[in-house]
Amino acid sequence: MPPCVIEKDSSRALYTVMWLCILAAWCVSLSTATSDIFTCSVPEDPVSARLGHVATMPCWLTPSTNAEGLEVRWYRPKDFDNPVLLYSERKIQEASQQSQYVGRTSLGLREITSVGLKGGDVTLSLVNVTLRDQGEYVCYVSSNQDYETASVFLNVTVMGSPPLLSAVRTDADSVNVSCVSHGWKPRPRLQWSDGRQTLKPEKLEYSSGAHGLVSAHSWVLSSPSSAPWVSCSLVLSEGEELEGRVDLRNLGSVPETSSGLQTAVIILSLLLLLSVVFVGVLYKKRGNKSTHVPIGDIVDIETMRQAEDFVDIETIETMRLAGVDVTLDPKTAPPYLTVSSSGKVVRDSKDNVCPPGEHAYILGTHGFTSGRRAYWEVRLDKEQVGVKESWWVGLASGSVKRQGDIPATPSNGFWFLSSDKEKGLRLNMTPNILLPANPRPQTLGVYLDYDQGVLSFINVKDNKLIVTVRAMFTGEVFPLFNPGKGDIAPMTILDVSHYQTEPGKVSVSEREGNVAPPAEEAETDPLLDSNQSHNHQTSESKESL
Numbered sequence: 001m002p003p004c005v006i007e008k009d010s011s012r013a014l015y016t017v018m019w020l021c022i023l024a025a026w027c028v029s030l031s032t033a034t035s036d037i038f039t040c041s042v043p044e045d046p047v048s049a050r051l052g053h054v055a056t057m058p059c060w061l062t063p064s065t066n067a068e069g070l071e072v073r074w075y076r077p078k079d080f081d082n083p084v085l086l087y088s089e090r091k092i093q094e095a096s097q098q099s100q101y102v103g104r105t106s107l108g109l110r111e112i113t114s115v116g117l118k119g120g121d122v123t124l125s126l127v128n129v130t131l132r133d134q135g136e137y138v139c140y141v142s143s144n145q146d147y148e149t150a151s152v153f154l155n156v157t158v159m160g161s162p163p164l165l166s167a168v169r170t171d172a173d174s175v176n177v178s179c180v181s182h183g184w185k186p187r188p189r190l191q192w193s194d195g196r197q198t199l200k201p202e203k204l205e206y207s208s209g210a211h212g213l214v215s216a217h218s219w220v221l222s223s224p225s226s227a228p229w230v231s232c233s234l235v236l237s238e239g240e241e242l243e244g245r246v247d248l249r250n251l252g253s254v255p256e257t258s259s260g261l262q263t264a265v266i267i268l269s270l271l272l273l274l275s276v277v278f279v280g281v282l283y284k285k286r287g288n289k290s291t292h293v294p295i296g297d298i299v300d301i302e303t304m305r306q307a308e309d310f311v312d313i314e315t316i317e318t319m320r321l322a323g324v325d326v327t328l329d330p331k332t333a334p335p336y337l338t339v340s341s342s343g344k345v346v347r348d349s350k351d352n353v354c355p356p357g358e359h360a361y362i363l364g365t366h367g368f369t370s371g372r373r374a375y376w377e378v379r380l381d382k383e384q385v386g387v388k389e390s391w392w393v394g395l396a397s398g399s400v401k402r403q404g405d406i407p408a409t410p411s412n413g414f415w416f417l418s419s420d421k422e423k424g425l426r427l428n429m430t431p432n433i434l435l436p437a438n439p440r441p442q443t444l445g446v447y448l449d450y451d452q453g454v455l456s457f458i459n460v461k462d463n464k465l466i467v468t469v470r471a472m473f474t475g476e477v478f479p480l481f482n483p484g485k486g487d488i489a490p491m492t493i494l495d496v497s498h499y500q501t502e503p504g505k506v507s508v509s510e511r512e513g514n515v516a517p518p519a520e521e522a523e524t525d526p527l528l529d530s531n532q533s534h535n536h537q538t539s540e541s542k543e544s545l
Contacts, residue, residue, distance in 0.1 A: 038065045038120070040139050040150035048155045049129045051185075052452075057152040058110035059139035061120030072107065072122045073140040077151075084137065085124060087117075104128055124152075131156055131185075131211050131472060158213060160184035161470075163232045163244035170221075175248050178219040179232035182429070183470070187214045188234040194227030210411055211472065224248040319447040319456070322373040323496035326364045326479050333362040337483065347483045347490040354485060359408055364479035367398055372450040376479060377460060379492040380419075381442040389421040390484025391491060393444055394428075395455060398476035415471050416480055417444075417457045427469060441466065443494070450477070 038061040049055030057074075061067060072087040073080075079098075085105040086093040094102065108125030109116060122141055126133060134156040140149045160183040167177045179190070187206055192199035204218040222230045233243040327343040336354035339346050339362065346362055354360040368374055381387040392408075394416025408414040408428055416428055419440060444466075445458035456468040483491040 037146070038062060038141070038143075038148060040122075040141055040148040042139060042150040042152050046153040046155045048157055049126075049133075051129055051131065051156055051158045053129055055126040055129045055133065055154055055156075056108055056110065057124040057126070057137055057139075057154060059122050059124065059141075059150060059152065060110060060114075061122065061141060061148075064120045067117045067120050067122055067141065071140075071142040072117075073142070074105070074124045075138050075140065077136050077138060080140075084126075087122075100132070101126070126154075129154075129156055131158070156185065157236060157240075158183055158185040159236065159240060159242065160188065160214070160216075160234065162242045163234060165230075165232055165244045165246040167230075167246045167248065173223050173225050175222050175224060175230075176219060177222055177230050177232075177246055177248075178217070179244065180215070180217045181234050181242070181244075182209075182213070182215040184214040184216065184234065184236070185212060186236070188216060188236050190216050190218055191233050191235070192218070192220045193231050193233070194222060195229065195231070196227060199230070222248060319375045319445065319458075320496060322375040322447070324366065324374045324376055325495050326366065326376045326493050328362050328481065328493065329365040329478075330362070332478075334358065334360055336360040337362055344493045344495075345490050346481055348485050348487070359482070360485070361392060361396070361408075361480055361482040363396055364481075367476035367478045368448060368450050369476050370450055372448070374448045374450075375496060376446050377494040377496050378444045378446070378481070379442070379494055380440070380444055380489065382489040382492075385489045387440050387442055388419065388484065388487045388489045388491065389440065390419060390487050392416045392418045392428075392480060392482035392484075393446060393457070394480045395448065395473075395477045396480040397474075398478055410471060414480070415455055415469065415477075416482075417467065418482075419484075425466065427467065446479070448477075 040059055041062045042057075042059050047055065047057050068090060072085075073083050074085045075083040081096070082098045083096060084098060084101045085107070086096055087107060092106075097105075104127050106125045107117065107121075108123045110121055110123040114121045114123075122139060124137065124139070134154055137152050137154060138149055139152065140147060160181050163179045163181040165177060165179050167175050169175050179192075181188075181190075190201075190204060192201055199220050199222065201218045201220045205216070207215050207217075209215060216234060218232070220230065228249050229245050229247050231243055231245045233241055235241045328339050328346055330339045330343070333339060333346070334354070335352050336349050336358065337346055337360055338349045343365070348354065348360060378393050380391060394414070396415075397413030400413040406412055408416075410428070414428055417425060418428065419425055425440070441459040441461070443460040445456075445460045447456040447458070448454070450473055453470045453472050454468060455471065457466040458464065459466055481491055481493070
């Protein structure tokens with residue numbers, strides 16, 4: 001064979017091999033590019049999660065693609081650079097995460113059989129859900145070639161307070177039973193029953209408050225001869241129900257009168273005003289037994305205990321571990337109060353009586369913010385004098401202002417338990433909720449868990465829980481004290497700071513600069529120290545809130 005023919009065959013073979021290599025490389029490149037083509041899939045309907053529980057927001061790649069080497073970013077709309085969660089370089093990047101989500105987010109599983117990132121599951125898991133978490137979340141997944149996004153909407157639901165029932169006998173065989181409950185989301189379904197049939201309410205009203213939380217109020221007429229008890233239930237969905245019951249058999253009878261209709265009306269009015277009976281709350285919930293119901297700015301009853309129900313000593317001691325030394329801040333007091341030089345005792349001024357429409361309260365020096373738990377005690381009696389009958393104890397927002405007759409309500413930054421000489425204990429709610437107060441507490445314990453929105457009041461001497469309320473606190477809150485009017489007994493703050501442990505885990509701020517708490521002094525009645533404290537109060541009263 002001639003040499004030229006051999007050279008031509010060799011050249012053809014070389015070109016063929018070269019083109020085969022190019023074709024193979026192109027196929028590999030095409031295959032790689034094709035493997036990065038995906039879309040983000042999410043549920044069509046909004047996702048719901050209970051307040052304080054875990055929210056799972058599903059997002060997955062279609063077709064199934066290994067996402068371990070991709071970037072996964074969850075963020076709120078218009079907040080791309082401050083993500084809720086960022087996964088890149090095969091790990092969670094916490095440095096750029098929004099502070100409110102730190103420690104609360106992770107990549108979860110949209111279903112039990114999911115294999116996670118390997119199978120393209122980029123679901124977001126959010127724990128300790130709050131009302132602020134409601135809204136849209138964007139699922140963003142990026143590869144070297146492209147990116148895809150999809151949005152999930154989170155609805156936060158709230159189980160409100162157990163229904164509080166009161167009953168008033170209107171005649172020999174008729175009882176007016178009312179039911180009130182606060183802090184629901186969305187609006188619950190309220191229904192009455194006597195155990196045999198569903199009762200039609202005489203009235204049913206719903207109202208919306210802060211953060212869209214719903215309150216329900218209803219009343220019904222029933223007969224003790226036809227049913228021994230009546231129940232009021234509020235239902236969100238299957239398995240989410242709260243029920244309260246009242247026993248109709250033990251109500252007092254209506255006094256007989258022969259003075260005609262006018263006397264009957266007067267007696268009925270007195271009964272409505274003075275004889276509202278708290279008959280206890282039966283908590284009933286099907287399914288999950290959690291009673292975690294932090295509420296918004298409206299204060300809601302989370303639990304009520306009968307007089308014979310005691311708080312165990314271990315629970316009291318656990319609360320006391322959060323003990324703080326509360327000192328009164330005279331700069332926040334009006335001229336109608338007299339404060340001891342120790343900052344521990346306060347009472348109303350005999351020389352400068354608080355006029356109608358004014359609030360004679362004083363705040364503590366130290367405020368509480370997120371991450372804070374605290375416990376303090378207030379003595380409400382004095383030897384040879386007796387127990388105070390008129391007072392407020394609770395919390396106030398650091399932003400509250402004294403504006404004449406502005407209502408001291410949760411929406412205005414007040415959360416407290418009060419005692420009235422005539423009506424007993426009540427919460428500053430609308431409508432007013434009367435609580436059992438027999439006897440009135442000699443020493444009142446106050447426990448705050450800021451993040452969980454828990455505020456508990458305890459009769460320390462008898463180890464009884466009076467009431468626990470739940471509210472959403474924003475900004476700094478301060479201990480609130482109002483000694484009332486005309487009581488001989490002063491209001492004394494007890495030092496429980498020696499119970500406190502792990503001080504490094506809490507943060508305390510002060511209302512006025514970095515002023516150290518005053519050194520402990522002997523606790524004295526302001527009247528015994530009236531000259532010094534009154535002069536100081538007069539000079540500072542202009543700076544009060």
